[in-house]
Amino acid sequence: MAPTRQQQDYLTCKHCRKDYRAITVFHLRNIHAYDGDHPINDYKRQFRLQTAMCARSRKKISKAKEDFWAKRGQHWTHATLIAEIRGLHRAGRSLRRGRVPVRVYEAGRRFFGTWQGAIEKAGLEYEEATGIRRWTPEKVVEAIHELAERGVPLASLVESDLLVGLIAVVCVAAVTFLGHTLPST
Numbered sequence: 001m002a003p004t005r006q007q008q009d010y011l012t013c014k015h016c017r018k019d020y021r022a023i024t025v026f027h028l029r030n031i032h033a034y035d036g037d038h039p040i041n042d043y044k045r046q047f048r049l050q051t052a053m054c055a056r057s058r059k060k061i062s063k064a065k066e067d068f069w070a071k072r073g074q075h076w077t078h079a080t081l082i083a084e085i086r087g088l089h090r091a092g093r094s095l096r097r098g099r100v101p102v103r104v105y106e107a108g109r110r111f112f113g114t115w116q117g118a119i120e121k122a123g124l125e126y127e128e129a130t131g132i133r134r135w136t137p138e139k140v141v142e143a144i145h146e147l148a149e150r151g152v153p154l155a156s157l158v159e160s161d162l163l164v165g166l167i168a169v170v171c172v173a174a175v176t177f178l179g180h181t182l183p184s185t
């Protein structure tokens with residue numbers, strides 16, 4: 001059944017059963033005495049709603065957002081987004097969240113589920129591109145090998161407390177970092 005004009009243009013406030021184009025902050029605060037910082041979020045959570053806006057208003061806003069970016073030549077497709085991510089990387093920019101333009105980050109998450117997913121779809125290595133190193137016991141060992149290869153005289157340290165301490169510190173950091181992924185015993 002096609003939605004009637006009524007269903008498209010209005011939704012009904014769950015409190016007062018009146019129809020509105022959108023349930024607004026003003027309405028919730030003044031009519032229903034909401035006093036939190038985010039009344040609409042509270043309202044949606046309370047009634048398990050996806051939206052507090054009628055379908056027509058939602059369409060209008062989503063269209064307005066697209067127009068906004070389209071005018072700036074930033075209407076993303078998978079291809080242009082991937083090209084942008086690769087371009088930032090080639091330009092030597094960190095792809096860490098907070099360093100990339102918000103619109104790129106948001107588009108990445110929208111298209112590929114997670115920002116990491118977006119980076120990987122662009123054919124880049126997440127850790128390398130973001131500089132975020134996810135320590136694992138294997139990587140700690142790898143890092144120590146790397147130091148050795150670079151000529152850091154580990155051999156002279158092997159018997160010393162310094163190396164033992166260093167490894168202990170790195171292991172504690174690794175375990176802390178991985179805490180939530182380690183099986184509990």
Ligand SMILES: [Zn+2]
Nearest residue numbers: 013015016031
């Ligand atoms: Zn109401």
